[in-house]
Amino acid sequence: MASIEMRNIVKKYGDGFPAVNDVSLDIADGEFMILVGPSGCGKSTLLRMIVGLEDITSGDMVIGGTRVNDKAPRDRNLSMVFQNYALYPHLSVYENIAFPLRLQNTPDDEVRRRVTEAADVLELHEHLERKPANLSGGQRQRVAMGRAIVRSADAFLFDEPLSNLDAKLRGQMRTEIARLQRRLGITTVYVTHDQTEAMTLGDRVCVLRKGLIQQVASPRELYEQPVNLFVAGFIGSPPMNFLPATVSGGGLDTPFGRIELDERRAKAVEGKDLLLVGIRPEYFEDASLVDEAKRPLGSVFTARVDVTEWLGDSQYAYIPYDAPEEVNLKLKELSRELDSDQLRTQAIVSIDATSRIREGRDAQFWLDSRKVHVFDPETGENLTRDADAGAELTRMATEDRVEQVEQARHSAN
Structure with a gap:
């Protein structure tokens, strides 16, 4: 097992384009790190530089305390699982898993022990004599994972x-x-x-954009305290709603009405002109279903519902709104970059499945104004992000991960 340190990593191709641009990232021993982002953000290039399949233009790649820039892939003791499985069609499942051990001239008894252990973990025992062509996609991927496991590598890399x-x-x-x-x-x-x-697997998630790191944090911190518009728009399904807003007194005026801000948020947006308010779909509720004790904690507004989608356990309401041209252009630009067609001048509202709100009619909604974010549309910065709360979320996730790793290694011994 080993930590992985990336220090000012840059990858430029022949035309000078920086596919990865000054990335510095520390991955702790035993950590599950996710690299995520839209197509072309540099995540696969960065992974290939870790394993040695891509040369590093500048910067240092350190694995287990050793600089490996000049080491060949076979000398880095890393196991990689590819998108296309990369299995040998003429070999049995057993021999596919055993292949890296055969290359190391591992004794047959040791090969049999390690393959058997991997098969136990991945539930592949009954398939060991079959060929890859006779397996399902999931079984093939488990074989590829088994081949990674038997190597006793310092780290796993998944592309x-x-x-x-x-x-x-x-x-x-x-x-x-x-x-x-x-x-x-x-x-x-x-x-x-x-x-x-990204949100379900990782201890921490690194969000990349055009070769640059945007935010590295626990999944919960990314969701609750995004650092900018890009992260806020990328993380979450349906995505965060972005509404134009102007500052007025201690609150914001939006197409849906006024949103009152607490003292911290009001101070952060003081003196600003046109802003974007970020609101997760679940921050809304059908006002008729909100408890009376809870209503004063948010804002109530009336809007006409364009479309509803009932999903059984929940439903979505789509509410169009008017926005200045500069906001329309910003949302279109962000949608193109995120490979999304949902960032438009409409709000997606998540409401209880029992709600009787219907499309084509006016309805009252309650908004939890304590949770809204406010972004500068020019810089994309989240002006109201609570950095201390975000850091605490990631600290808690890190402590959980360290405890789980220690338990796993204690059990292995």
């Missing part, structure tokens, strides 16, 4: 390993990967563009 699987199988494999990492307590770096994987 979008679930993107070829259907939705149901992805959910099952997410659980297996999380359970495996917790059981082994091994340092893991996992690349994905799927925010669901």
Whole structure:
């Protein structure tokens, strides 16, 4: 097991384009780190530089305290699981898992022990004599993971390993990967563009944008205390709503009415002109279902519902609104960058499944104004982020991870 340190890592191609631009990131021994972002953000390039498949233009890659910039991939003792499985079709499952041990001239008895242990962990015993062509996608991915496990590597590297699987199988494999990492307590770096994987798997998540780190934090901190518009728009499904707002007294005037701010938030936006208010869909409720004791803690407004979607356990209401042209342009630009078509001049409101709100009618909504974020549309900065609260969320997640790693290694011994 080993820590991974990246110090001012830069990757430039022949045309001078920086695919990775001055990235510094410390991954602790036993930590599960997620690299996430839209296509072209540099996450796979960064992973390939860790394993040695891409040269580093400048900066230092340190694994287990040793600088490895000039080491070949085979000398870094890392195990990588690829998107396309990379199995040998002519070899059995047993021999595919055993392949890295054969290359190291490992004795047959030791090969058999390690393959058997990996098969136990991944529930592959009954498939050991089969060929990859006779396996399902999930089984093939488990074989690829088994090949990584037997190497006794210092770290696991996953490059979008679930993107070829259907939705149901992805959910099952997410659980297996999380359970495996917790059981082994091994340092893991996992690349994905799927925010669901990022939020459910990682101890911490590194959000990348055009080769630059935007925020590194626990999943909960990313969700509750995003550092800027990009992170706020990328994390969350449905995404955060962004409404134009102007400062008035100790609050904000929005297309849905006035939002009162607490003293800390009001001070942060003092003197600003046009702003963007960030509101998660679940911060809204059907006003008729809100407890009377809770109503004073938020704002009530009336709006016409354009479309509703009933999902059984919940439902969404879509509420269009008017916005200045500069806000429209900002949301379109952000949507293109996030590969999303949902950041438009409409609010997505999550309401209880029992709500009788119907499309094409006016309805009253309650908004929990204690949770709203306010962004500068020019810089994208979250003006109301509570850095101390965010740091506490990540600290708690780190303590949990350290305890889990220690338990895993104690059990292994």
